Amino acid sequence: MLALPLLFRGTPGHPGKASALLDELDARFRAGGHLPDPDQCNALIHLARLGSALLKHTPGSGQAAGLFLWGGVGRGKTRLLDTLGDALGPAQARRLHVAELLAAVHRSAVAGGDWQHRMNSLFGTARVLLLDEFHAYDSADALILLRVFESALARGMGCVLTANHPPAALWPDLPRLREQARHYTPLAAWLEQQCTLLRVDGGRDYREGLAAEAPPRWWLGAPAARPESRRGAWREGRSEGWREAGFDALFRQARGPGDYASLATERQALLILDFPRLAGEHMDSLRRLVWFLDAAWEARLPLAVTARASVAASFSGLAPELAALLGKDLARSRSRLLALCRI
Helix, strand or coil: CHHHHHHHHCCCCCCCCCCCCHHHHHHHHHHCCCCCHHHHHHHHHHHHHHHHHHCCCCCCCCCEEEEEEEEECCCCCHHHHHHHHHHHCCEEEEEHHHHHHHHHHHHHHHHHCCCCHHHHHHHCCCCCCEEEEECCCCCHHHHHHHHHHHHHCCCCEEEEEECCCCCHHCCCCHHHHHCHHHHHHHHHHHHHHEEEEEECCCCCCCCHHHCCCCCCCCECCCCCCCCCHHHHHHHCCCCHHEEEEHHHHHHHHCCCCCHHHHHHHCCCCCEEEECCCCHHHHHHHHHHHHHHHHHHHHHEEEEEEECCHHHHCCCCCCHHHHHHHHHHHHHHHHHHHHHHHCC
């Protein structure tokens, strides 16, 4: 097991004041018995350096740096992000999912005011923007995100982002989207220039260890209401805090990320009925499923599912183009879905 403070002090150019923040990050990360692997140790060191530099930085000098943490699903990137956010507190760290950030920018446009006023309202006193699950599959979103990041940097803020791939590899490589990639390229280039790209990929999906002995609440053809069924027992154990809804009602109606964030926080548990074998016809539903599962993971919302097929079969029938478009998100979403069906 690595002693983080000693490892940190042994690195060239170590700013001594950052060791106190590193001690706090290390303690927070280890809470509950979580032991950081070497990649996570390295990330904690970089987070401490960045956080310490930002807290003593002069606003508006435009020299703040950033970190882009990328790696496979379940590698602890969100936990690392939350560790820094918890240590700095809400006055210093603005923690958002990328969909929440875009929604906030759109709301600020409706409210009115010039761009600077809108950014002041969005960031307040924050010294760092923490953005989980970074992606931009829409050219307009890419342009908005670039402007937001440039504004944050001009304020003397830093950015810490997480993703499953480095910036240049996130835009879907599909024929109909290649022409639009020119709108995304400046954003990827900005991130690569302004952020330290740090791979966090110890090779283990930590979500698979979440209550690993318990099978996921993924029930094939579970009876609708019989109290003796697994579904009935789970529902009764959740008392009035649970809710149930069909897949079509949840994901085939027009909803946005904000709707799913509200849904995830207003209930103690959710039972999803009649989960289908996903296919090309479910493209819009899949986008909404990704949004929902990101929100549900943020809220640690316990889930249960009745389905027509196994988990593997439910996700295996996507058309190649759809799999290429959403595959990067679906790998994360499937991992989070199974974890939430165990907690």
